[in-house]
Amino acid sequence: MSKSLFKVLSVSGLLLLTGNLYAQSLKTIRIASPDLTAGTQHAGGGVVDVLYSKKWVEQAFAKQNIKVQWYFFKGAGPAINEALANDQLDFAFLGDLPPILGKAQGLKTQLLVPTSRGGTNYLAVRSDLNVKQLKQLKGLKVGILRGTADELSFVAALKSQGLTTQDVKLVNLDFNAVNAALAAKRIDASWGPARFFALRDKGLVKLPVSTRQLNGVGASQGVFLGRQQFIQSYPKETQLVVDQVVKGLHWLSLEQNHVPQIALFATQASYPALVYARELHGVNLKFLYSPRFDGYYLNNLQQKIDLTQAQGLIKQKIDIKPWVNTTFVNQAIRNLKLNEFWKDTNQYEYLKK
Incomplete structure (x- = not known):
């Protein structure tokens, strides 16, 4: 074997070993949410409360000895963006404006899963x-x-x-x-x-x-996003996290869990159950909690970006094509055999027909 070839193989082997060590070095996954509680427990609403209370993400990584740490921010989106900028978080559940502001400020994130749509304000x-x-x-x-x-x-x-x-x-x-x-x-x-x-x-x-009286104008939507560097470094772990998020959205989308989720939200947030019962009355749960990046969701995302720019909250345009990463959520839907469960929507279908 020539010395030059030996050097190439040695360097390649070293890089491979370094990459494996780096991949194996993951000990903790850090997830954030705005804290929406009025009491002493943490609450993020929606799928956050499902995952946090049922510990599905923790269970998914138990065999790998990877810990899951949840962070709830009273400062909501702005505080979470700051933590993401300082590489203190790996994933976050957010409403629609903070991710837009963060992206415009240079945060390298990817949108991974829609977590809600058509939310009434x-x-x-x-x-x-x-x-x-x-x-x-x-x-x-x-x-x-x-x-x-x-x-x-x-x-x-x-x-x-x-x-x-x-x-x-x-x-x-x-x-x-x-x-x-x-x-x-x-x-x-x-x-x-x-x-x-x-x-x-x-x-x-x-x-x-x-917003219902305004024909959906001002309706909010949520998203689960991740730091681009984490996603690229740990694609398998990212997929496992996204699988749990989609699993949680499926649980929320089932009509049989209509009452249980009201009880869950009330317990976590310390608001009267009647608050959530009124909010979810007559709502199409499959639409509200669909994880699909469909026409309705993407059109609304683009409209919100345009509105944010028109209001002077951001100066530059944001291209959503490279920002939205559909790979993991589409795989999660296949992994959970839910291909036919949520349909793509292109119009306002928040209320049951």
Whole structure:
């Protein structure tokens, strides 16, 4: 054997060994979610609560002695983006705006699984104010956590009525702070998901407008994403995680789990079960929890990117084709033999027919 060939083989062997050692060095998988709880337990809503409570991801990696660490952020999307930027997380469950902002800021992520779509948002107004439509918000204080899906949904809803955020006085508050501020009458209104039902039942707010009344304008959607470097380094582990996410979405999509998921969400988040029962009443669960990157989801994603840019929240365009990675979710659907379970949708099918 020539010396030059020996060197090539030696270097190749060293690279292969290094690659194997690197692949074997994975000891922990770090997953993040906004913390939506009103109590002492952690809650992320939807598939997060399913996976976190049932420990399916932990069980999937038990034989490999790989630990799974969950991180719940009160600062929601903005705080999670910061952690991703510092390589402190591997995966995250997020609403629609934070991933867009992160991508525009240079975060190297890939969208792996749609986790929700068509989520209803509501205008919550202090009960002592006579506000019945969005146009009446002009000049009022609206509490919202900036940089989150709630903000983008609110922007879209305002735009549908010929308004912008410049027409209101935005106050940056986290989810629990918004509830407290409404109760104390320090703000006039807010915009967000079903958690406001708890305040309405106490007579503190009215809910005069929702995205359902706006024909779906401002409806939110969620996504499970990963750091590109992790995905490229650990494709098998990524696939196993995505399998569990799709398994969780399947559990949520089953009509027989309609009541159990309401109980689960209420337990995790410490909100009354009636809040979630109202939110899910008459909802097409297979549509809400479909993991498919279909026409409906991708069109809405592009619209949200365009809206974010039009509002000046990002400066550059984002090409969704290289950003969306369908490989793992499509394989997960095949692995779980769910090819015929969710259909592709191209229109608003949130409510049951």
